[in-house]
Amino acid sequence: MATDIIATIIARFPGAAARASGDHPAVSVPAAAAPAVLQAVREEFGYDFLVDVTAVDWGLEAAVRFTVVWHLFSTVAHGYLRVTADCTDNAAPAMASAVPLWPTANWHERETFDLLGITFTGHPDLRRILMWEGYPYHPLRKDFPLAGIEVPLHDPEIAAETGITLIAAPMAGGPFVASPGEMNLTEAEPRAKDESWNEASAKPTA
Amino acid sequence: MVSANTELAYNSKIEGDVVVSRADAVINWLRSSSLWPMPMGLACCGIELMAVGASRFDIARFGAEVMRFSPRQSDCMIVAGTVTYKMAPHVRRIYDQMAAPKWVIAMGACASSGGMYRSYATLQGVDRILPVDVYVSGCPPRPEALLDALIKMQAKVKREPSARGLLVRA
Numbered sequence A: 001m002a003t004d005i006i007a008t009i010i011a012r013f014p015g016a017a018a019r020a021s022g023d024h025p026a027v028s029v030p031a032a033a034a035p036a037v038l039q040a041v042r043e044e045f046g047y048d049f050l051v052d053v054t055a056v057d058w059g060l061e062a063a064v065r066f067t068v069v070w071h072l073f074s075t076v077a078h079g080y081l082r083v084t085a086d087c088t089d090n091a092a093p094a095m096a097s098a099v100p101l102w103p104t105a106n107w108h109e110r111e112t113f114d115l116l117g118i119t120f121t122g123h124p125d126l127r128r129i130l131m132w133e134g135y136p137y138h139p140l141r142k143d144f145p146l147a148g149i150e151v152p153l154h155d156p157e158i159a160a161e162t163g164i165t166l167i168a169a170p171m172a173g174g175p176f177v178a179s180p181g182e183m184n185l186t187e188a189e190p191r192a193k194d195e196s197w198n199e200a201s202a203k204p205t206a
Numbered sequence B: 001m002v003s004a005n006t007e008l009a010y011n012s013k014i015e016g017d018v019v020v021s022r023a024d025a026v027i028n029w030l031r032s033s034s035l036w037p038m039p040m041g042l043a044c045c046g047i048e049l050m051a052v053g054a055s056r057f058d059i060a061r062f063g064a065e066v067m068r069f070s071p072r073q074s075d076c077m078i079v080a081g082t083v084t085y086k087m088a089p090h091v092r093r094i095y096d097q098m099a100a101p102k103w104v105i106a107m108g109a110c111a112s113s114g115g116m117y118r119s120y121a122t123l124q125g126v127d128r129i130l131p132v133d134v135y136v137s138g139c140p141p142r143p144e145a146l147l148d149a150l151i152k153m154q155a156k157v158k159r160e161p162s163a164r165g166l167l168v169r170a
C-alpha cells in the first residue's frame, strides 16, 4: 500500500519523486501539482486526515529555500503519508492553500505564514496567528536571530500609559548557553552570559 | 468641660453600639477582607489558580473567592501565566477597565519575569505594563504560595492611607 501510493503518485504526476524518509512513506511533488496530488490522495487513497502543515527553511544559501510539508493520515488504512513541495520563489515563497480540501489547514497555514512567511494563495483569512498584526519578521526563518530583534511596541495605548515604546530583544547580546564541564551547577546552567548578575558579578550598567 | 461621664474608655452601657476607630482602619478592613480577584489565567498557572479556588485550598477563607470575569467588578487582578506580546494590550486594557482601588498579583515566574520564555514573543514580566503589588515565585507556585501572596496583599491594603485618598479624589 505504502510503496504503491508513492509509485502511483510518481507515475501520475510528472516531476514527483520519492523522498528519503526515516519513518513514513514520503513523496516530493512540484509546487504546481501539490493541490492535485493532495486531492488525489485524499479522495482516491483514503488519506482523509490532515495532521499537520508546516514548512522547512533550508537556509539563505540553499538553491530551494522553502519546502512546505503536509502530513496526512489515513483513517482507512491507518498509515501516514508525507507530501512535500518546494516553493519556487525564495524571496516571496508561496503555495496553494489546502483549506478547500481540509478546513483544518486554516490555522496550520496561518502559523506557517506567521513563523516562516509562506503565503498560502487561496487561504480565506491569512493573518498572523501567534505574533501580532504588523509584526515585521518571521521568527522561525534561519536569518532571524535567536536573541530576537528589537521592534517598536505595537500598542499605542500601552505606550501612552507606560512610556514604553520599544520591545527589547529578550536575549540581546547572546542566547542561552550552557557551560558543560563546569562543576558549580549554578554557573553551568544555560543562561544569557551577558545578562547574569549576582553577588559575585555586578549587573552591567550599559 | 464638665461631664457626668467619668469613664475614660469606651463603655458600652453608655455609648451603645458605637465603636471608635480610624476611617483608614475601617475602609481598609472592608477592602482587604473582600478582594474580588480578576482571574487573568493565561497559561499553566491558571490551573493552579483554579486549585486555589477549589475546596482543598479554598481561597474563600480569605474572602477572595468571588472570581469576577468582569473587570468592572473586581479589585485584584491575578496575572497567572505567560503574557505574550500579543496578549499584553488586552491585559493592560482589562486592568484599565477595573475600577480603582485596584491591585495586581503577578503569579508565577512567567508573569513576574517572563520565566523560561526568553523569547521574541513573550513579555519579560507583566510589571513592564502594569503596577504589580505582589510577586509570587514558582513555576507554578503552590496554592499555599498564592494564599500567602493574598495575605501579603491584604497586609499591604491595610497599610494604605485610604481615607486621605478619598478626600483628595472627592
Ligand code: SF4
Binding pocket: B043, B044, B045, B046, B080, B081, B082, B107, B108, B109, B110, B111, B115, B138, B139, B140, B141
Ligand atoms: S510560571 Fe510556569 S506554571 Fe506558571 S505559566 Fe509560567 S511556565 Fe506555566
